Amino acid sequence: MEISTTLSEQPVDDARLAEILANPGFGTHFTDHMFTVEWTPEKGWHDARITPYGPLSMDPATAVLHYAQETFEGMKAYRQPDGSVATFRPEANAQRMVLSSQRLAFPELPVEDFVQAVDALVEVDQRWVPEAAGEKSLYLRPFMIATEVFLGVRPSQHVTFMVIASPAGAYFKGGIKPVSLWLTEEYTRAGRGGMGAAKTGGNYASSLVAQQEATAHGCDQVVFLDGQEGTYIEELGGMNMYFVYEDGRIVTPETGTILEGITRSSVIELAEGLGHKVEERKISIDEWREGVASGAITEIFACGTAAVITPVGSLKWDGGEADSVTGDEGGELTMRIRQALVDIQYGRAEDTHGWMHRIG
Structure with a gap:
């Protein structure tokens, strides 16, 4: 994919980011940017872009709101000892989304495009990946939704795939307990x-x-x-x-x-x-x-x-x-x-x- 990038003009400042990463919780804070690519039968996957994180504007008749045609993945990026960042088995997540897409009557996003999209967002928002202490990580949420505006039980003819990211703290805050x-x-x-x-x-x-x-x-x-x-x-x-x-x-x-x-x-x-x-x-x-x-x-x-x-x-x-x-x-x-x-x-x-x- 060719991915365009528009950087946020109001990224979270370093002091506030340090506060967030010190105690990120789970799924409550989100990075400065998000990835989006769209699909139609005529154009296939197109308009891949990284933009500032923000709300989506949806028509009340958007298909996903009525027929639940959507899939998602959950994965993480980890800070490595040398300061670099790595994700865990992203190709496996990509392949699972292909299988989910087949079951939900979605177009398939190629594995390499899925991995590229995740990589691109993590690279832009790399400062949001916490240090490894305390099993902190950057949680990644790729998802696909039916975005055609229509009411009717059939596969959507407009589909949007997105990736958002959220720093995550340790699942077990007081130590691992059964x-x-x-x-x-x-x-x-x-x-x-x-x-x-x-x-x-x-x-x-x-x-x-x-x-x-x-x-x-x-x-x-x-x-x-x-x-x-x-x-x-x-x-x-x-x-x-x-x-x-x-x-x-x-x-x-x-x-x-x-x-x-x-x-x-x-x-x-x-x-x-x-x-x-x-x-x-x-x-x-x-x-x-x-x-x-x-x-x-x-x-x-x-x-x-x-x-x-x-x-x-x-x-x-x-x-x-x-x-x-x-x-x-x-x-x-x-x-x-x-x-x-x-x-x-x-x-x-x-x-x-x-x-x-x-x-x-």
């Missing part, structure tokens, strides 16, 4: 033939009421069962799951109706590199409960872009509870895999997998 889970037996996240494997906002919207249910029962997160039999573990509201067995095996729910997480596949590679057999298969809620009770399951953890890897503690459901298998701390293998992953992301360990993509 999360408590609520098992929802009323709500499901996706079904066979649905959009569970696409990264689209509707999947997350459907999880909100179940998350409210979890919060009401004093739990941090909600875990979903499959929509067909109501028996098999799928995923959390925004994270994939793993179960470690006493013989060293690791089991993670198979994909098809769940999101194929970038962190998920990375964890599988790291675990196999440490000599652990990883099984991608159906795992029932009964196998979970019985495995915890018998001691067959020794660790449980979840993973995603925001939290990286988080230990799982207790599981509650209507009428029962399974205690944490690791108490108030994460399991040994859980924390070993987590450390190996973040060390690669922040450039503290050799990247033998070729996952890190240097910018500039």
Whole structure:
């Protein structure tokens, strides 16, 4: 792509930026610029540009507002020990967006254009990438929306792809602690033939009421069962799951109706590199409960872009509870895999997998 750049005339000053980066939180502060490119059947992808960050102007009849035709990605840029910046497996995010686009009837943005767009924005706003201390990073949100002005159930003939960025602090502010889970037996996240494997906002919207249910029962997160039999573990509201067995095996729910997480596949590679057999298969809620009770399951953890890897503690459901298998701390293998992953992301360990993509 040929990308034009219009720099902001009112960038955040250095003193204010230092305050933001000292305590960025998550998703509350945004960089000085944003990337945009548009698509129509006649022109294809065109008018790629970086402009000052600002509000969008939309007609009330813009398609995305009525039919939820949209996809997005979540990824991060990390400050490296030499001061440079690198992203983690951007090609994998780009390829996943291609798959999401196919499911949502969007035009496909080529992988190389996706990576170029992310690179361009990070390069312009590189001063927003925090130092690595405390697992800070620059969160990147590429997204695609239907921007044709029309009412009617068909694919939009005008599409906009954008990238915005937001500095992010550590997910765990008081140290890594196991999360408590609520098992929802009323709500499901996706079904066979649905959009569970696409990264689209509707999947997350459907999880909100179940998350409210979890919060009401004093739990941090909600875990979903499959929509067909109501028996098999799928995923959390925004994270994939793993179960470690006493013989060293690791089991993670198979994909098809769940999101194929970038962190998920990375964890599988790291675990196999440490000599652990990883099984991608159906795992029932009964196998979970019985495995915890018998001691067959020794660790449980979840993973995603925001939290990286988080230990799982207790599981509650209507009428029962399974205690944490690791108490108030994460399991040994859980924390070993987590450390190996973040060390690669922040450039503290050799990247033998070729996952890190240097910018500039």
